[in-house]
Amino acid sequence: MNPAALAAAKRRADAAANGASSAIPRQAGPESAARKPSSAIFNSLNQPGLSAGDEGNGVTPPDTTGAIGPNFYMEFVNQFVGVFDRNTLARVNSLDLASFVGAPSGLTTTDVQIQWDPQSNRWIYALIGFQTGNNYVLFGWTKTADPTNLPGGWCRYGVGTGSSLNDYPKLGHDANFITIGSNVYSDTLPTYPFVTANMWAIPKPLAGDTTCSSPVSAWYFADATHLLHNADGSLAFTPVPANTADGSSTGYIVGAHDDTTAAQSKVMVWHFASGPTLVADGDISVGSFSVPPSVPQPGTTYLLDSLDGRLTQAVQLRDPSAGGIEALWTQHTVAGASGRAVVRWNEFVPSTLSVLQEGEIGSDTDHIFNAAISPSSGGSDAAVFYNRGSGSTLALIGAQTRQSSTPPGQMDAGEVVLGTSATFDQETLFQGNCTTAPCRWGDYSGASPDPSNAGVVWGSNQLAGPAFFGFAQWTTQNFAVSTGPVSVPDFSMSVTPASQTVGVGSGTSYTVSITPTGGFSGPVVLSVDGLPAGATGSFTPNPATGSSTLAVTTATTTPTGTYPLTVRGVNGTLSHSAAATLVVNPAPDFSLSAAPTSRSIGGSVSSTTYSITVTPINGFNSPVSL
Structure with missing residues (x-):
């Protein structure tokens, strides 16, 4: 929210990390990786995704995210879109982001979001286009369930926001609306001062409409004269709508209180009612959290940015183990008790402003950051994907899972490693990254429930490759993970x-x-x-x-x-x-016979009779005309 305050908070967190003891234990953390994990890569689905090489010079950070549908997996990164076969994760089609959304010349597209909406049987997306004084919120959806026709199979829209840059848009949906949360900054000053958090509600397209011709309206609920607040009166920050994976008519929106100036212990909840009307449900009390430290890398003094304690994504689904109540899963990277970055995750019941469970993924040696969490379509199990790294470990992608029988607030033992960086991340030719500021990383990753396989969660995350003329050459990985024993399709x-x-x-x-x-x-x-x-x-x-x-x-x-x-x-x-x-x-047939075989007539005998017998052959059973 406040860059100077965030920089100061990062310095405090880095100082705490440098002086931390390495002897603080962690429940179910990556240090337990020697134990066989209950989770596993599903059906061998763990493949490289999009990369900076697809774009030429590699805009950073990639803002990697993805979503699984009935027949395809989609990955979006900054400046590129990819469609992948869900059976093999082979790339089916790809296109640069500006062409995909139909951006006019001079408009830079970024902060991508993609989801599968099972209620409307469509894919939906959101992002922003920025140009000084001419900013846009961009969104759209597929005409059908098939996303492969890029961009001809998609309906594409944009709303001009003038000098208001709706940064860090987060996408969600429920039975009635496509929802977008954002942080609004003003580009009228070179410092881009924060104005307010904002939310957008867009009615869903009519069922079966494949023409893109129906009128589209978009409502927003905050601006410079109508600020968005939390229940305690503080300014809201980074509202995250839930990816509602069932038929719920109410999709909730959550936002962690801003922790850049002081530790916080609340998460605000909203939802949209008919109208649309934005309803402020109230705050949920959670464990205290604060800005995490940056992440060191082996072989360099460059640090990785672990972000700032905001929530980055949320998935909503009924939880059978909690009586079928609508639950919302979310996570953020925060400072752990050890001084290292950890991932704090929650399962909320937003309708009652309560916490079903809260857990933490940490390590005695490494930082855990840039995560995403999702239940499977079963509703009571979940997987969390994250990056893990330290001064001795290159950033890798790890996964941990839990089942319905796992004790609350815990993940099952062990870690599945899904990919490892080729080298440390470095970038010296873009916005002061890695020099005056940490190397940008993330800013987020993706996780979504498989609509066809209970017990399976899909995701995308980032790795690092060698720098190219001062530009980071990030890569991504797409994968599917089972939360426990799962039958292969x-x-x-x-x-x-x-x-x-x-x-x-x-x-x-x-x-x-x-x-x-x-x-x-x-x-x-x-x-x-x-x-x-x-x-x-x-x-x-x-x-x-x-x-x-x-x-x-x-x-x-x-x-x-x-x-x-x-x-x-x-x-x-x-x-x-x-x-x-x-x-x-043989073909059905019949034979005829007459009895007697011979008769004589003459004199007083002027007529006689024969008995004709029809004998079926090979199953013949039809009438015979004589």
């Missing part, structure tokens, strides 16, 4: 009836059933092997997701006999089969 097949009999030149059919397991939801391509000569088989539909009809037709030349068939189904690397039998008999 798969399917099985069956064919009914197991055997069919058909005459030469005729046809028959089978029903192929596809049964998904482990959250499998993809299409299965069907084929059949083993048909006799002259016979054909076709599936309706093909590909199929639930069941399909196999129609088999034989020719008049098809040899008779019993034929084992194999019905195969393929989805990517998954392949399964089911057996069936086809019996081909």
